[in-house]
Amino acid sequence: MVKSSEYSIAQRSQVITLVFLANMKPPDVANLLQMPKKSVYNIINRAKSAGYDPAVKPLVDDCHIVDKPRSGRPKVVTPEIETSILASLTKDRSGREKSAEVLAFEAGISESSCLRLLKFLSFNKCKPTWKPGLTEDMKKRRLAFALSHRHWTLEDWKNIIRTDETSIILGHRRGSSRLFVGRFKNASEFMFWGAFSYDYKGPCHIYDPENAAAKKKALQELEIVNRGREERAREEWELNNAFSRLRLEPRKGRRPTFKFTAKNGKLERKGKGGVDWYRYQKEVLLPKLLPFAARCKESRPHTLVMEDGAPAHAHFHQKDVYDLHEIQRLLWPGNSSDLNAIEPAWFWLKRRTTLQGAPADRETAKKAWLKAWEELPQDRIRTWIERIPFHIEEIIRLDGGNEYEEGRPRGDSKKRCRQKGVLSFRAYLASEPAANTEWEDYE
Helix, strand or coil: CCCCCCCCHHHHHHHHHHHHHCCCCHHHHHHHHCCCHHHHHHHHHHHHHCCCCCCCCCCCCHHHCCCCCCCCCCCCCCHHHHHHHHHHHHCCHHHHCCCHHHHHHHHCCCHHHHHHHHHHCCCCCCCCCCCCCCCHHHHHHHHHHHHHCCCCCHHHHCCEEEEEEEEEECCCCCCCCCCCCCCCCCCCEEEEEEEECCCCEEEEEEECCCCHHHHHHHHHHHHHHHHHHHHHHHHHHHHHCCCHHHCCCCCCCCCCCCCCCHHHCCCCCCCCCCCCHHHHHHHHHHHHHHHHHHHHHHHCCCCEEEECCCHHHHCHHHHHHHHHCCCEEEECCCCCHHHCCCHHHHHHHHHHCCCCCCCCCHHHHHHHHHHHHHHCCHHHHHHHHHCHHHHHHHHHHCCCCCCCCCCCCCCCCCCCCCCCCCCCCCCCCCCCCCCCCCCCCCC
8 A cells, every 4th residue: 555645834835725715626736736636635624623714714713723642652662660660770780781671571672662762872792991000109100101192292102112012811702791701712812913103004913823843942042042142141250249359358158150141141941831932922013013013113213112021122132232223112011001002903903704604613713813903004003093192181181090081082073974975984894905015025
């Protein structure tokens, strides 16, 4: 059955005017306006029933031609049901975690009705996010860092190369529920490292498990390096203790002897697994990060490398390597993910690599992460860097705290609105790698 169309107020007014004021017959009006005769008579009868009388008042009011309020389908969500849903939802944490299905079951309505009500009341289903806890010492370090870099402009922050690692768990999808299960053979993980600046997206690296042969080779290399370092450390020790060993004054105790340890320069690997200073230096720092920093330094002479205080980064031997290549570092305080622009990239990449489900094996996960890193848009990287000055001001306002909403200031509407005729970036729409993703291999 074809649904009849409703006539506008202007069309109904025209019918009333022609019939009552121009004295035309209803069939002639129907032929003139190409309307069904029944519709013309309905409009006339509705005007008469509403009290229209051209002899008394020729002027046609809206009340004479508009439709009367319709009862429609009875409303399921009564004020009492709405109040009960709001009370259950806002009572405590358990209520906020209830799904629309549970709320609808408790109220005795359908899930779709509950969802429409929550949308009308501006409730959104969000994933809870926790920020790292901060001690008083951490807050002092964050505040000192923010105060010392408060005068930095955006151009200064563009000189920084952001680097960091993240852990990848096979079979895990970001945002999914977590539960305790027994560990099984395929529940393995790997570390992914990446670096970028405001102008370029740098290299990335995946740490493969270190086998016994690689560990043995590393120990042999360190043994050779430590021979030369031990000789230099011994000469320095003997020079500093030359007068004390003469025993010009009688002393009690044993005669001091030289011991080559990590305190005077011995290179050791103490970790039981994972990424230590040796692997970071051999697999990332020397072959990838330092060449990328040299490339960035050509266009920005004041380039700095930002690293956190992880043992692999803060090892004393890394400083020697940086000094040798004339690259300066910028160490940011711990538990301060809001000060490193690469932290939001991990959320983007983890969501990107799990759009069609979490990879179940290592090779599939590695390919997905490498592909996602290539497709990471440089414009998005610039957006993450541009909000650092705002974070600095917020940290100062909160005396080193992190109880604020990260991102650009509320007044900044740059690229927040969808442009007409331009598609927003979506992971499933991208078919080609983003621009500025080229990287030359340095060997």
